Amino acid sequence: MEQGQFIELLSDLVKIGEAQDNRLTKEEISRYFADLDLAEEQMELLYQYLAANKILVEGAVMPARQEESEGMAARLEPEAERYLEQYLEDLALIEPLSESESSALTEAMAAGNEAAKQRVIESGLKRICDLATEYAGRGVHIGDLIQEGNMALLEAADRFTKGDFWLFSLPLAREAMLEAIEEQSGQDAIGEKIAVRANRLMDISAELAKELEREPTAAELAERLHMTEEEVRDIMKISLDVISVADSGLGAGEEEGHHHHHHEDGCGHEHE
Template sequence: MAQDFYEMYLEEMGQIAPMSAEEEARILEQTAAGEVQARKRLVEGNLQKVLSIAKEYEGSRLPMADIVQEANTALTLAAVEYDGATEWETLLDRRVREAVEEAVREQEAELEVEENMAARVNALQIVSQHLAGELGREATVSELAEKMKMTEEEIRDIMKLALDALTVGGDTAAAGGETE
């Protein structure tokens, strides 16, 4: 789905008239003076530049559509910020890279947390099965906590995550929910 939006975006980009150097100089003066229409044209005229910067981050763990969205938001904010004190190209490049790199870092951190939690759920499942075999019954939360060297609250949190994952995954019958 995100790829479809990205493809549509690329098609629309071809319909936007590029800015000449003369037009950009005039638009930058007007933008620095606070003219809203000039700011809009500045954003529109720089979408191709921003896209080329965004493409440098293709292949990261963040989908390209999200990268472009972050880059375009940074472009808009840079146009609002522009007052003529800093060279436009420098401001634009810095703001776009900062925004995209922050989004990539956040995505990687989120994925790391997800992977860590998945590993904890898997470890709990293995320990639970092992204890059930040893004990001849399901292990209690306190027994699991002792075996895994965790608190009972941590064990409950992991169990809740596992249950939520089953529910989100569509396996509501296994999670105790009703099926349609």
């Protein structure tokens, strides 16, 4: 093949990757260049070319740039970083699948073979972990992101009937992670809004108490704040609940050991 033709093929491959959310799998690339019989070293150069064009090659081990490694460290809290290290150690014990094995097993899985399904799922855990690290530091624990992705992988395996399993499953996993981040962002925004209202309520309450020389009623607070009495009572209740928790000593970590939250990643690994 002439150089011009090869460059044209590369350009077309980049366009395919861009159409797939800037992602390609090793299997897709191998099939695309099946007629050329490229050596492993040539394939590695090809992966680097795609990476330079902002196309992520799933399953390819790329030498991490120092700034990327530092960025990942900055995005993860120490506990989350320890969790990820342990999880990756566990995943390293899983034997990876060759392209032919993956193809045969996904076909068997589609035909209803449970053993094949479990092996395919197992082989996909590292892919899910790689996806999760892309979304680290956005308000959701890395373990929760992995859990969301693994659950989407399990669901995809149940629904899969034909075609490329990874093209089918990985977008579902990505979507599940993004939904978790969006949901958490919404909860944070609601919490901030309530906190602002509670602070405003306390300020106005103190102001009215000084004016009236007594504690203001809910109706008086509602009038001053341009709220309904029900809204005022709801904010007062939330404020009292927060104060109650703080006064109990739990907020200071007095009974911290009894109130850790444990999460599983969907495949038996826990984090706090």
